[in-house]
Amino acid sequence: MVNRLQPQLKNAEEIKGVLKEISMPFQLHDGRVVRTLIVYLPIEDGKSSHSKFFEVVRDGLIANFVFSCSEVEKKLGVKNSNSAEELFKKAIRKLSKHTAKGELGELILFALLDVYFQAPKILSKVSLKTSPKMPVYGADAVHGQFENGKFKLYLGEAKLHKKFKPAAKDAADSMKKAKDAYAKEFDLLDSYMDFPDIDDELETELLALLNPFSNKNVSELIHSPCFIGFTEAELISQATSEQEFMNNYILLAGDYIADFFSKTESIQLSIDEVSLLMLPFSCIDELEKEFIEYMGIEE
Numbered sequence: 001m002v003n004r005l006q007p008q009l010k011n012a013e014e015i016k017g018v019l020k021e022i023s024m025p026f027q028l029h030d031g032r033v034v035r036t037l038i039v040y041l042p043i044e045d046g047k048s049s050h051s052k053f054f055e056v057v058r059d060g061l062i063a064n065f066v067f068s069c070s071e072v073e074k075k076l077g078v079k080n081s082n083s084a085e086e087l088f089k090k091a092i093r094k095l096s097k098h099t100a101k102g103e104l105g106e107l108i109l110f111a112l113l114d115v116y117f118q119a120p121k122i123l124s125k126v127s128l129k130t131s132p133k134m135p136v137y138g139a140d141a142v143h144g145q146f147e148n149g150k151f152k153l154y155l156g157e158a159k160l161h162k163k164f165k166p167a168a169k170d171a172a173d174s175m176k177k178a179k180d181a182y183a184k185e186f187d188l189l190d191s192y193m194d195f196p197d198i199d200d201e202l203e204t205e206l207l208a209l210l211n212p213f214s215n216k217n218v219s220e221l222i223h224s225p226c227f228i229g230f231t232e233a234e235l236i237s238q239a240t241s242e243q244e245f246m247n248n249y250i251l252l253a254g255d256y257i258a259d260f261f262s263k264t265e266s267i268q269l270s271i272d273e274v275s276l277l278m279l280p281f282s283c284i285d286e287l288e289k290e291f292i293e294y295m296g297i298e299e
Helices: 012-016 051-066 069-077 083-092 100-115 164-180 182-192 200-210 233-237 242-266 284-295
Strands: 033-040 121-123 141-147 150-161 222-231 274-281
Touching: 012 051, 012 100, 033 242, 051 069, 051 083, 051 100, 051 284, 069 083, 100 121, 100 141, 100 150, 100 222, 100 274, 100 284, 121 182, 141 182, 150 164, 150 200, 150 284, 164 182, 164 222, 164 242, 182 200, 222 242, 222 284, 233 242, 233 274, 242 274, 274 284
Parallel strands: 033 274, 150 222, 222 274
Antiparallel strands: 121 141, 141 150
């Protein structure tokens, strides 16, 4: 078996230039180190700037989020100068104003897992929707990667919420439910698993490893990354420089990280099987509205 899966997105550095990381380890009050990814968007005129992010989303990110790697490669491999635009329009037809907020959170989670965790999506749930107004059920993201020779299955959760702490409570509950209902995810993986450079041998080996009906230890392979996007207008507007913003963000993140992991531990999810990814916005409602308008999402 190979010891590493290839990320799906080919423009990781471009995405890192928009979804910027504050690279800093965080510890809980008792000294335990937790896995976190603290990112932020460019700030313009005291507000989080969405335009560059939306450009990246339109320029291939959303198609890679919606569709499997094989379908994207097939469509873009056709000798047609309009193939990328046609793929974008097809992706948008999978979304609706009714589901856009949730799917924007899932899209950001997809990008962060692929780019920063280098864990490609192995199941494309949005592509399986039969109606744009349908939500995605179960885990919001299903990704995978080998770490230290051991395969890790990421069942991700995404929340866009006005306040971080209520979102953290909802997310913890959803992560626990997704892990407990993993057998349903496996049935989809069994039919639709796909990722860059997949072949029959690797697919067979991974499915055998991830089969909850034959592998009693499959729960040990599951990791639960959680993305929370939240409104934090004052954090963004009151900073007079990027460095001041980052310093204040780090202080705020410490409080939020402690709150999040206390909630996951309270429902028997250990800190070793959970990651927190976070991103503040000036206004979640404005973000959603701008996303719908920029992408041309219809009812």
